[in-house]
Amino acid sequence: MATESLTYIFINAALVNNFVLAYFLGICPFLGVSGKYETALRMGGAVTFVMLVSSMCAYGIHWLLLQLDAPYLQLISYIVVIASTVQLVEMFIKKFSPALFRALGIFLPLITTNCAILGLALFQTSKGYNFVQAIFYALGAGVGFTIALVIMAGIREELDLADTPAIVRGTAIVLMVAGILSLTFMGFAGLGG
Amino acid sequence: MNHHHPTLNPPAAEPPSSWPMIRALAGIGILCSLLIVSTWQLTLPTITKKKNEYLEKAIYQVLPGATSKKTFKITPDGKIEQFEGEERGVQRVFAGYDDQGRLVGLAIEARGQGFQDVLKILYGFSPEKQAIIGMRVLESKETPGLGDKIEKDPDFLANFKELDVSLDENAQIRNPIVPVKHGTKANPWEIDSITGATISSKAVANILRENTLRLIPVVMKNLQAFEDGSLAGNGP
Amino acid sequence: MNTDPAHLSTNEFIKGLWRENPIFVQVLGMCPALAVTNSVINAIAMGLATTFVLIMSSMLVSSLRSFIPRQVRIASYILIIATFVTVAEYFIQAISIELHKNLGAFIALIVVNCLILGRAEAFASKNTIWPAFLDAAGMGLGFTFALICLGGVRELIGNGTLLGYMIFSENYQPWIVMILPGGGFFSLGAWLLLFNWMKSRKERLNLAAENSR
Numbered sequence: 001m002a003t004e005s006l007t008y009i010f011i012n013a014a015l016v017n018n019f020v021l022a023y024f025l026g027i028c029p030f031l032g033v034s035g036k037y038e039t040a041l042r043m044g045g046a047v048t049f050v051m052l053v054s055s056m057c058a059y060g061i062h063w064l065l066l067q068l069d070a071p072y073l074q075l076i077s078y079i080v081v082i083a084s085t086v087q088l089v090e091m092f093i094k095k096f097s098p099a100l101f102r103a104l105g106i107f108l109p110l111i112t113t114n115c116a117i118l119g120l121a122l123f124q125t126s127k128g129y130n131f132v133q134a135i136f137y138a139l140g141a142g143v144g145f146t147i148a149l150v151i152m153a154g155i156r157e158e159l160d161l162a163d164t165p166a167i168v169r170g171t172a173i174v175l176m177v178a179g180i181l182s183l184t185f186m187g188f189a190g191l192g193g
Numbered sequence: 194m195n196h197h198h199p200t201l202n203p204p205a206a207e208p209p210s211s212w213p214m215i216r217a218l219a220g221i222g223i224l225c226s227l228l229i230v231s232t233w234q235l236t237l238p239t240i241t242k243k244k245n246e247y248l249e250k251a252i253y254q255v256l257p258g259a260t261s262k263k264t265f266k267i268t269p270d271g272k273i274e275q276f277e278g279e280e281r282g283v284q285r286v287f288a289g290y291d292d293q294g295r296l297v298g299l300a301i302e303a304r305g306q307g308f309q310d311v312l313k314i315l316y317g318f319s320p321e322k323q324a325i326i327g328m329r330v331l332e333s334k335e336t337p338g339l340g341d342k343i344e345k346d347p348d349f350l351a352n353f354k355e356l357d358v359s360l361d362e363n364a365q366i367r368n369p370i371v372p373v374k375h376g377t378k379a380n381p382w383e384i385d386s387i388t389g390a391t392i393s394s395k396a397v398a399n400i401l402r403e404n405t406l407r408l409i410p411v412v413m414k415n416l417q418a419f420e421d422g423s424l425a426g427n428g429p
Numbered sequence: 430m431n432t433d434p435a436h437l438s439t440n441e442f443i444k445g446l447w448r449e450n451p452i453f454v455q456v457l458g459m460c461p462a463l464a465v466t467n468s469v470i471n472a473i474a475m476g477l478a479t480t481f482v483l484i485m486s487s488m489l490v491s492s493l494r495s496f497i498p499r500q501v502r503i504a505s506y507i508l509i510i511a512t513f514v515t516v517a518e519y520f521i522q523a524i525s526i527e528l529h530k531n532l533g534a535f536i537a538l539i540v541v542n543c544l545i546l547g548r549a550e551a552f553a554s555k556n557t558i559w560p561a562f563l564d565a566a567g568m569g570l571g572f573t574f575a576l577i578c579l580g581g582v583r584e585l586i587g588n589g590t591l592l593g594y595m596i597f598s599e600n601y602q603p604w605i606v607m608i609l610p611g612g613g614f615f616s617l618g619a620w621l622l623l624f625n626w627m628k629s630r631k632e633r634l635n636l637a638a639e640n641s642r
Contacts, residue, residue, distance in 0.1 A: 004306065004311065008306060012310065016309060016310070017309065017310055017334075021610060022610045023464060023610075024459070024460050024463040024464040024610065024613065025460055025464075025538075026460075027459040027460050027463065028459060028460075028543060031456075031459070072229050072230065072232075072233040072515060072519070073226075073229070075511050075514060075515050075518070075537050075540060076225065076229070076508065076511040076512060076515060079507060079511050079540055079541075080504075080507070080508070080511075083504075083507070114541065115460045115538050115541040115542075117541075118537070118538060118540065118541050119534060119538055122534040122537050122538070123534060126534065127311070166629065167622060167625040167626050167629055168622060168625070170625075171456055171618075171621055172618050172621040172622045172625060173618070175614045175615075175617050175618035175621065176614065176615065176618040178614045179611040179612070179613075179614030179615040179618065180611070182609075182610045182611040182613075182614055183606065183609070183611040186336075186609065186610075186611070189308050189309050189336070213498045214498050214500055214501045216496075217493075217496055217497045217498055217501055217505060218501055218504065218505065218508075220496070221493070221497075221505050221508050221509060222508065224512075225508050225509065225511075225512035228512050228513075228516060229512055229515050229516065232515070232516045232519050232520070233519060235519075236519040236520060236522065236523040239523040240519065240522045240523050240526075243522075243523065243525075243526050244526060247526045247527075332530075336605075336609070339605070
């Protein structure tokens with residue numbers, strides 16, 4: 001039973017143990033989509049949304065598997081159920097809110113197999129969060145992901161104008177900047193306590 | 194594709210069949226479940242044994258002299274019950290016994306907020322000395338090289354050789370555990386912090402204080418149950 | 430190009446080790462590469478677990494390739510991969526609880542390692558079992574090799590040890606930053622720099638050779 005307060009859970013997931021910069025989850029979109037500020041923001045929104053949905057799914061599946069006494073199906077059912085739920089939600093949004101779909105839609109299929117999503121589901125299970133705590137955890141993780149992505153995009157837009165040697169262009173320099181960001185985020189440790 | 198009838202559907206345009214898809218997914222599903230379940234059956238005895246050994250090692254470390262254990266749980270309303278199976282999210286208490294079957298002490302799980310993330314520790318409580326006689330960090334993500342000193346620093350671990358948690362006449366803890374600055378420990382209920390890992394040491398102290406204030410009175414009240422190793426009406 | 434079958438199969442095996450190395454060249458599967466490489470032993474365990482899953486799922490995908498319709502292929506691959514990851518997770522747990530604790534959720538996260546799905550889609554679904562096995566083994570070992578490179582640097586500089594043995598003298602002040610998450614980004618960045626530099630040097634040499642001809 002987890003007794004942490006909701007603020008602690010939120011701050012912990014968003015800043016102290018930022019999914020990208022401390023757990024290295026969701027590095028692929030972090031490296032891929034952090035080129036432009038605008039895209040980064042939308043991607044962040046889409047990830048937060050998928051995280052919320054999959055966090056609720058994971059909570060339900062975990063409860064069900066406990067009833068069935070079948071812990072060995074955890075991984076396989078998480079990935080299958082999360083992937084199909086996101087697909088359903090995507091169709092739903094497409095039908096009822098084309099504007100929202102245009103903003104988030106193209107990212108949704110990409111995100112489903114993102115390790116941050118599955119990571120979130122696994123972490124919340126191993127931490128033993130209840131339903132409300134799980135939602136706050138997902139919200140924190142999504143906000144943290146968005147913050148990291150947006151900061152990175154801001155830096156990269158500036159970096160494009162800088163005169164860098166040919167061999168550091170591309171992934172190498174992004175990783176170096178991410179390293180510095182990660183160290184910066186360590187300053188948040190102890191904030192929730 | 195079909196060059197002769199560009200405007201018509203290809204001749205073999207029978208309604209798209211979903212049978213191959215269903216067959217493939219069902220077949221793979223069955224194959225996968227068989228694989229998973231057989232692996233689980235195969236490895237379960239070893240895993241249970243290893244997990245148990247791992248836990249026992251930790252328990253015997255915080256309760257020097259213990260050679261066997263029994264597991265209990267404390268319900269939220271302060272009752273002691275035998276613990277069985279894999280139930281999660283309950284407060285577990287392990288009673289350790291020596292060769293003659295006498296109660297050495299109780300190993301109690303405690304958790305709380307550390308510097309980076311949740312800290313999980315196990316501490317040994319001796320009812321005879323009314324003191325904590327050992328502490329071990331079970332799970333921590335404290336900063337390597339700084340915060341993780343709470344697991345290895347010998348001076349810090351020496352705090353837990355005999356840390357006073359004695360009860361007063363109202364059966365409550367007389368002096369709650371407090372962390373103090375390094376080198377200023379004057380009383381047996383104070384924890385000497387580590388320089389450079391102050392927050393992590395304080396976190397350990399706070400977790401212990403909160404947990405002992407809540408549980409030690411309950412444990413002391415039910416000491417007989419732990420000494421007997423069984424509960425009335427609860428089987429042998 | 431040599432088309433002799435024996436040469437071709439060596440080629441399938443070798444390419445993953447170096448020329449198409451999953452991490453250093455294709456930059457795939459970064460999450461585990463950064464997350465569990467704070468010591469060599471974790472890196473080896475992670476690398477071998479991934480290799481196991483990669484080989485098993487590639488072989489199964491390859492042998493079922495005519496049975497799986499195109500429309501449901503991704504779903505089938507994910508099912509297969511998730512199965513082998515679960516199998517690997519239970520075996521690791523049976524071998525050592527400590528190791529399982531160190532790797533934590535990252536064993537389960539092998540499922541979403543894009544390398545595995547990538548190989549299933551790009552190679553195993555189009556080839557027979559033997560080339561699929563060689564391709565997977567090569568890619569897996571290349572992945573393991575890259576993880577060991579990262580883990581070696583991080584453990585050596587960040588802790589002064591390799592595989593737990595003291596390498597530097599007692600007075601060595603470890604650079605703790607290398608064990609921290611930031612150090613993961615730095616060391617991977619540094620390795621990529623090295624690879625970029627080698628690539629550009631080779632290109633320059635080739636150009637020079639052509640000009641002088």
